[in-house]
Amino acid sequence: MPRSSVLAPPPPVGxxxxxxxxxxxxxxxxxxxxxxxxxxxxxxxxxxxxFLKHHLDGDRETIRRQHRATRHLQAFGVPVAPPVEDTHGxxxxxxxxxxxxxxxxxxxxxxxxxxxxxxxxxxxxxxxxLVHTCLDRVMxxxxxxxxxxxxxxxxxxxxxxxxxxxxxxxPRDAFDVLAxxxxxxxxxxxxxxxxxxxxxVAEPATGWVHGDFHPLNLLYRGAEPAAIVDWDRxxxxxxxxxxxxxxxxxxxxxxxxxxxxxxxxxxxxYRRAAGAGAYEVAAAVHRVWWERLNDFWILRxxxxxxxxxxxxxxxxxxxxAVWWTKEYxxxxxxxxx
Numbered sequence: 001m002p003r004s005s006v007l008a009p010p011p012p013v014g015x016x017x018x019x020x021x022x023x024x025x026x027x028x029x030x031x032x033x034x035x036x037x038x039x040x041x042x043x044x045x046x047x048x049x050x051f052l053k054h055h056l057d058g059d060r061e062t063i064r065r066q067h068r069a070t071r072h073l074q075a076f077g078v079p080v081a082p083p084v085e086d087t088h089g090x091x092x093x094x095x096x097x098x099x100x101x102x103x104x105x106x107x108x109x110x111x112x113x114x115x116x117x118x119x120x121x122x123x124x125x126x127x128x129x130l131v132h133t134c135l136d137r138v139m140x141x142x143x144x145x146x147x148x149x150x151x152x153x154x155x156x157x158x159x160x161x162x163x164x165x166x167x168x169x170x171p172r173d174a175f176d177v178l179a180x181x182x183x184x185x186x187x188x189x190x191x192x193x194x195x196x197x198x199x200x201v202a203e204p205a206t207g208w209v210h211g212d213f214h215p216l217n218l219l220y221r222g223a224e225p226a227a228i229v230d231w232d233r234x235x236x237x238x239x240x241x242x243x244x245x246x247x248x249x250x251x252x253x254x255x256x257x258x259x260x261x262x263x264x265x266x267x268x269x270y271r272r273a274a275g276a277g278a279y280e281v282a283a284a285v286h287r288v289w290w291e292r293l294n295d296f297w298i299l300r301x302x303x304x305x306x307x308x309x310x311x312x313x314x315x316x317x318x319x320x321a322v323w324w325t326k327e328y329x330x331x332x333x334x335x336x337x
Contacts, residue, residue: 011041011052012095019086019093020102023047042105049105050084057232058099060092066231067091067101069208072138078131081106081227108219108226113251118265120223121251125266127225128213128246129273132239135208142207142236149198149287150294152190159187162296165303175311179299182318189325190293198287205280209242211235214249240284243270244335248288248320256319257327260334267335282336289328292321 013026024047032040032051039054055063070082083091084102093100116124166179210217211233219226247266251259271281298314301307324331 011054011098011100013043013052015095016052016093016100016102017045020084021087023050023084023102043102051081051103051105053101053103055092055099055101055232058097060094060099063092063099063101066234069135069138069234070231073131073134076130076134076137078134079127079225079227080231081229106219106227106229108221110215110218111220112215113247113259113262114253116250116262118262121262122265122269123225124250125243125269125271126273127228128210128243129270129276131210131213131228132207132242132274139208147206147238147287148200149290152194152197152294155190155294155296156187158296158300159183162299162303166299169303175302175314178315178318179302182314183296183299185322186293186296186318189322193293193325196286196290198283198290201283205239205276206236207239209235209237209239211237211242213242213246238284238287239274240276240281241288243267243274243276243281244284244288247335248292248324252316252320254316256316256321256323258320258324258331258334260330263331264334264337268337271337278336282332285332285335289321289324289331292324295321 011029013029017023017026024045027044027046029041029043029052032042039056041052041054043050043052057063067083070080074080074082081103084104085091086093086102091101093102113121163180163183166176166183169176210228210231212230213228217230218228247263248258251262251266253259267281270276271278298310298317301310
């Protein structure tokens with residue numbers, strides 16, 4: 001089920017379960033250990049297993065919108081795990097100012113791109129295309145927005161700040177050495193490619209997207225997807241950009257290269273399922289490539305927030321931006337065909 005990260009105050013399980021008609025009495029409640037952001041628990045009761053989610057943002061209407069979306073998506077055959085309704089038909093329980101939701105527990109495992117065959121990669125692309133087309137049918141009409149891209153001047157300033165922090169970090173370790181190398185390397189890349197910054201565009205293919213589609217938010221049972229989870233970032237965005245971002249997470253190898261054969265199968269299936277044209281996808285590839293060149297979220301977590309949980313992702317993620325720049329045409333061809 002969805003991800004959890006750090007220890008939080010134990011949820012008020014007894015009080016919460018009393019608000020559900022057939023949830024049973026609690027037997028155990030254990031934190032779910034995977035992931036970076038969510039507080040989640042496997043809750044075992046006398047009636048079964050559940051996933052208990054503590055919504056940290058506490059925006060009840062946003063949470064209810066996510067819940068409505070998953071209920072509607074389930075009706076269209078999308079593999080999701082909508083929340084259990086309480087005795088009053090609600091799906092958000094507020095106790096002591098904290099928001100909780102109870103979901104059925106879904107047995108399954110996470111699989112990254114290296115564990116997927118080419119055929120399964122094609123199914124993954126078709127699944128995301130299905131998500132996007134079904135969201136178009138169940139959500140309100142999105143506002144059309146102008147999307148701007150990162151300004152390299154801002155990125156240069158961030159690189160300087162992160163370089164200072166990395167060089168001054170003590171005790172200095174191999175991560176700090178790699179971080180300094182990648183920051184210097186990235187600044188040189190940006191200086192060479194600053195003229196390729198995408199212009200602001202009013203994206204015609206903007207729509208509702210999952211917002212965080214990656215291996216830890218997809219559970220498999222055998223070879224088949226069992227549930228897409230963690231809809232916290234359900235939002236209006238350029239749809240094809242989500243498809244590109246997801247592929248860059250699923251199919252990146254430890255050395256930073258993408259498995260282009262699998263990307264090609266995935267992207268072709270996505271385009272068919274979502275009705276996305278080659279031009280739309282190629283434009284999304286360019287914008288996400290630029291986004292990656294200017295993105296340092298892992299280093300910001302480490303050096304500005306003093307949070308190292310994302311450190312293991314840095315070697316492959318930082319190498320990807322360099323490799324993608326070198327193999328730009330091959331990547332575009334794999335996505336847009």
